[in-house]
Amino acid sequence: MLVYESTEQLLAEPPARRYLHTILLTALRDKAERVEVRFMEGEGALYYRVKGSDWELTPPPDDLYPQLKDAVREAARLVQPDRPDTTILFGVPDARFEPMEVGWLTYQLGGYWVDIVARIDPREPYGYIRLDIDDPEEFADAAGDALEAYAATLTGEEEPAEPAS
Structure with missing residues (x-):
């Protein structure tokens, strides 16, 4: 689970998690x-x-993107299947099969809970993270308020009100 409570909490998060x-x-x-x-x-x-x-x-910043897969793994509930014994008949020599990690990332934003389908292709240094969001329109205003508060904190301006619960 990933929880946004306030800009202070967000600033206290590790950099990769804050970027997420x-x-x-x-x-x-x-x-x-x-x-x-x-x-x-x-x-x-x-x-x-x-x-x-x-x-x-x-x-993503060069120093953060390598840490993003682990940040999603820590925040999400993923199924990491066992790698079956598979013989790769083509492609890169000594290649091996890397099954996808799939699960849910629950994001709490104020009083809102968003369940996001998370997929990680674990191949290194390649692969991807894919996050699918159902009905994102429901959370747009609360997310905009949270980003505005965070941006105001970073620029040193007066902090606007936190998102409504």
């Missing part, structure tokens, strides 16, 4: 149905889908 919060808050504010972080050698890419259109966002 901001990804989810931004996606909820923008009514995104899907968030995806794709991992490449030495870098990551961040996308989300709004009303059937995919948007590429500013990539």
Whole structure:
């Protein structure tokens, strides 16, 4: 479970977990149905889908993207299946089968609870994290308020009211 209570609590989170919060808050504010972080050698890419259109966002910071899979694993309830004995007949020499990790990430935002389907492709240094959100419109206002409060804290401005419960 990932819980947003206040900007102070968010600032106290470890950097990868705080970044995960901001990804989810931004996606909820923008009514995104899907968030995806794709991992490449030495870098990551961040996308989300709004009303059937995919948007590429500013990539995760270089020091954080390698930690995001573990941050999702800590926050979500995932099934990590055993790797079956499989012979890979094509592709990269010494390749092995890496089954997907699938489960739920419950996000608590004020008095709102959002269940998000979480999928992790565990291949390193590649793979991806995919988060699917049902009915994101319900949480847009609360997420926008939380992001506004967080941004005000980071810029040193007067903090607006916290999201309604």
